[in-house]
Amino acid sequence: EKNDKDVKEEMHKKEDCKPAVFIPVDRLPEIQEARLRLPILAEEQVIMEAVREKECVVLCGETGSGKTTQVPQFLYEAGYASSGGIIGVTEPRRVAAISMSHRVATEMNLPSGVVSYQIRYEGNVTENTKIKFMTDGVLLKEIQKDFLLQKYSVVIIDEAHERSVYTDILIGLLSRIVPLRNKKGLPMKLIIMSATLRVEDFTENKRLFRTPPPVIKVEARQFAVTVHFNKRTPVDNYTGEAFRKICKIHRMLPPGGILVFLTGQAEVHSVCRRLRKAFPYRPHREHTGTQTHLSKRAKKKKNMSLPRINLDSYSALPVDEGDEDRQAGIDDNDNEGSDLELGDHPDSDHEEKADPSIPLYVLPLYSLLAPEQQAKVFSPPPTGARLCVVATNVAETSLTIPGIKYVVDCGRVKKRFYDRVTGVSSFKVTWISQASANQRAGRAGRTEPGHCYRLYSSAVFGDFSLFSEAEITRRPVDDLVLQMKDLNIEKVVNFPFPTPPSSEVLISAEQLLISLGALEEPPRRGRLGEMERARLSCPITPLGRAMAAFPVAPRYAKMLALGRQQGCMPYIITIVAAMTVREIFEDYDRPAGSEEENTKMAGKKARCVQMRRLWAGQGQSVQLGDLMVLLGAVGACEFAGCTHQFCEENGLRYKAMLEIRRLRGQLTNADGSSDSVSGAVFTFASDSTPLLDDPVFIHPSSALHKTLPEFVVYQEIMETTKMYMRGVCAVQAEWIPKLLPQYCHFSAPEESPAPWFCPLSGRVKCHQQSTFYRVSWKLPAIEM
Ligand code: ADP
Ligand code: MG
Numbered sequence: 001e002k003n004d005k006d007v008k009e010e011m012h013k014k015e016d017c018k019p020a021v022f023i024p025v026d027r028l029p030e031i032q033e034a035r036l037r038l039p040i041l042a043e044e045q046v047i048m049e050a051v052r053e054k055e056c057v058v059l060c061g062e063t064g065s066g067k068t069t070q071v072p073q074f075l076y077e078a079g080y081a082s083s084g085g086i087i088g089v090t091e092p093r094r095v096a097a098i099s100m101s102h103r104v105a106t107e108m109n110l111p112s113g114v115v116s117y118q119i120r121y122e123g124n125v126t127e128n129t130k131i132k133f134m135t136d137g138v139l140l141k142e143i144q145k146d147f148l149l150q151k152y153s154v155v156i157i158d159e160a161h162e163r164s165v166y167t168d169i170l171i172g173l174l175s176r177i178v179p180l181r182n183k184k185g186l187p188m189k190l191i192i193m194s195a196t197l198r199v200e201d202f203t204e205n206k207r208l209f210r211t212p213p214p215v216i217k218v219e220a221r222q223f224a225v226t227v228h229f230n231k232r233t234p235v236d237n238y239t240g241e242a243f244r245k246i247c248k249i250h251r252m253l254p255p256g257g258i259l260v261f262l263t264g265q266a267e268v269h270s271v272c273r274r275l276r277k278a279f280p281y282r283p284h285r286e287h288t289g290t291q292t293h294l295s296k297r298a299k300k301k302k303n304m305s306l307p308r309i310n311l312d313s314y315s316a317l318p319v320d321e322g323d324e325d326r327q328a329g330i331d332d333n334d335n336e337g338s339d340l341e342l343g344d345h346p347d348s349d350h351e352e353k354a355d356p357s358i359p360l361y362v363l364p365l366y367s368l369l370a371p372e373q374q375a376k377v378f379s380p381p382p383t384g385a386r387l388c389v390v391a392t393n394v395a396e397t398s399l400t401i402p403g404i405k406y407v408v409d410c411g412r413v414k415k416r417f418y419d420r421v422t423g424v425s426s427f428k429v430t431w432i433s434q435a436s437a438n439q440r441a442g443r444a445g446r447t448e449p450g451h452c453y454r455l456y457s458s459a460v461f462g463d464f465s466l467f468s469e470a471e472i473t474r475r476p477v478d479d480l481v482l483q484m485k486d487l488n489i490e491k492v493v494n495f496p497f498p499t500p501p502s503s504e505v506l507i508s509a510e511q512l513l514i515s516l517g518a519l520e521e522p523p524r525r526g527r528l529g530e531m532e533r534a535r536l537s538c539p540i541t542p543l544g545r546a547m548a549a550f551p552v553a554p555r556y557a558k559m560l561a562l563g564r565q566q567g568c569m570p571y572i573i574t575i576v577a578a579m580t581v582r583e584i585f586e587d588y589d590r591p592a593g594s595e596e597e598n599t600k601m602a603g604k605k606a607r608c609v610q611m612r613r614l615w616a617g618q619g620q621s622v623q624l625g626d627l628m629v630l631l632g633a634v635g636a637c638e639f640a641g642c643t644h645q646f647c648e649e650n651g652l653r654y655k656a657m658l659e660i661r662r663l664r665g666q667l668t669n670a671d672g673s674s675d676s677v678s679g680a681v682f683t684f685a686s687d688s689t690p691l692l693d694d695p696v697f698i699h700p701s702s703a704l705h706k707t708l709p710e711f712v713v714y715q716e717i718m719e720t721t722k723m724y725m726r727g728v729c730a731v732q733a734e735w736i737p738k739l740l741p742q743y744c745h746f747s748a749p750e751e752s753p754a755p756w757f758c759p760l761s762g763r764v765k766c767h768q769q770s771t772f773y774r775v776s777w778k779l780p781a782i783e784m
Contacts, residue, residue: 087153229456365394
């Protein structure tokens with residue numbers, strides 16, 4: 001039996017199809033065997049020829065055809081990582097960057113220092129790295145340091161069909177970088193990979209590529225999938241419906257793995273729990289990976305149900321943020337879930353009776369799940385058991401789970417929405433697109449003919465949009481605009497976006513950046529049209545450059561710039577780090593467990609509430625609120641050496657604290673590298689205030705709940721049952737005239753005490769009294 005290496009060496013000898021270079025890879029026989037079954041192997045020569053001839057190639061292939069794992073290997077073998085440059089692969093999700101780098105390292109039989117990954121805080125890149133998997137945000141940051149990306153000989157943009165914002169921007173930038181590199185005699189290749197055939201936004205976009213890049217299709221050996229629609233569409237209880245469907249499949253249908261698509265982490269866990277109760281599965285505990293922990297405790301309390309630690313991560317608000325897989329913020333910023341997860345054991349009390357002779361091996365899968373837990377879905381289930389993966393849309397295209405014959409599709413997805421007018425964010429569950437539904441169904445036909453059960457009617461399916469819209473159309477772009485300005489792309493409207501955001505969105509982003517002081521004010525003169533245009537090409541200020549150096553959203557970056565100026569940088573870094581890492585507190589308001597469990601949890605909660613009050617400044621004259629709680633929590637934790645025990649005792653999420661620590665390090669370094677502006681003086685922003693008609697509330701979990709601060713600042717408004725402010729901090733009235741004089745109206749003492757409105761300046765002058773919006777209060781005398 002010839003292995004791939006022999007075949008290639010033979011090819012190498014034959015003059016007609018001689019690859020330019022051939023770097024041998026010593027794969028294990030079983031890996032080689034599995035590789036040869038992948039459809040993409042048959043296309044290797046076509047792909048590599050296209051790559052050799054063209055600057056940019058688009059590659060489409062069904063999920064599981066081998067794009068992510070094999071194309072980097074083709075390139076490696078063809079010498080693309082042997083003459084100085086390396087092979088870079090971007091992924092929109094951290095999960096994929098980590099797990100694919102591990103997989104490729106294993107397949108190539110190379111150490112992880114050669115096939116590495118880099119995500120926002122962590123990575124294993126070394127000097128020997130030849131193939132580097134990273135999140136798209138990481139590569140965008142690298143472009144800021146070196147526009148020509150001279151480190152790379154090839155960049156692969158993976159999962160382009162997902163249309164994540166950074167992926168879109170990267171394609172726009174690379175469409176310029178690659179020709180520039182080649183012109184300078186530093187050859188570079190771009191490969192865009194997509195799981196769907198819908199690539200016109202890239203290929204037919206004349207602003208991106210003057211000559212459309214070739215599109216190579218990989219024909220996957222896809223088996224027939226029979227689609228079954230529900231007669232009725234459940235209005236909201238689709239998790240219950242999914243559970244019933246899984247039970248039915250498991251009881252009545254022949255062997256074959258089940259893959260269930262739900263929308264978020266909480267739903268995944270709830271269905272997993274119910275399934276484990278219905279089909280208790282005990283004999284193979286070693287597969288749960290929590291064996292030692294379980295057995296220790298099990299010895300102590302026999303037959304007692306085990307405490308479930310942080311099944312669903314804490315959120316300051318009662319929202320199920322679930323599986324906001326994608327990145328938010330300027331770098332990849334999706335929160336890591338807790339790995340304290342003990343949910344992988346079968347619950348001992350079973351409500352629903354079922355035939356225990358049929359083992360069902362239930363595994364959750366979502367992007368925040370710890371990598372070790374995620375990796376389980378790739379190994380075959382224990383002998384005789386049926387695999388059932390309960391997943392979010394991370395399983396739609398990012399990860400291919402072997403052995404799936406049945407797909408249960410709830411037809412929904414959770415997305416973050418942002419209201420441009422009000423500035424309110426919310427997570428909403430919405431219908432997926434027809435393209436997504438078909439992707440999901442396709443997961444059932446990878447190894448044999450399969451079935452897809454759609455928990456909605458064919459009429460509802462008919463109303464789905466054909467394709468999912470690009471993320472850039474439903475999210476603010478202030479961070480992107482700042483990054484572009486930092487790359488000296490002044491006229492952002494002219495940027496070759498695969499899908500351009502509306503000029504309204506771009507204008508409001510520039511407006512925000514101007515008010516933060518990151519962009520220069522446009523000249524006030526000129527007609528409206530001219531002003532509009534001027535506003536869309538404001539150059540970046542030194543402050544803007546300093547802000548762009550920080551891997552956080554512009555508002556936070558401004559806080560950092562001000563923090564430096566006010567001489568409280570370490571504190572501001574800590575607060576910003578803690579604000580960008582969501583869910584730093586454990587959630588003690590989880591659904592009820594056993595009585596004992598509840599008592600224990602109530603005790604913990606009481607202690608944590610007390611600690612948070614302390615951190616909020618209880619007993620001190622000034623109570624600032626949530627940001628001080630963050631500062632106090634991180635400070636206390638660090639003082640205690642950032643131990644697991646301290647976190648556990650004080651209701652802090654250990655993993656979040658470690659993440660904050662890493663981000664603090666990163667922000668401190670970024671601060672050092674932007675010293676160029678340290679002499680400049682910046683003013684506080686005069687942010688355009690969102691136009692909210694409805695009242696907003698301080699959330700019960702806030703340290704300021706039930707206090708009545710006159711003025712507050714907030715991190716963001718999240719809409720759940722009400723409009724709740726997140727990250728609330730009280731503002732003392734006397735700070736306002738000092739820090740935000742632009743909102744105040746002052747008068748000289750000699751003027752009449754009656755307020756006098758000056759229409760030109762738009763300010764009201766008053767004596768020793770200041771009006772802030774419509775509220776008046778006595779102003780302490782200040783130096784002006
Ligand atoms: P694509 O990118 O085209 O969706 P991939 O390259 O991700 O395809 O996957 C190719 C094959 O490799 C699939 O059959 C998948 O099941 C397998 N695979 C990927 N990652 C792993 C892993 N960690 N362990 C075992 N098999 C894997
Ligand atoms: Mg892939």
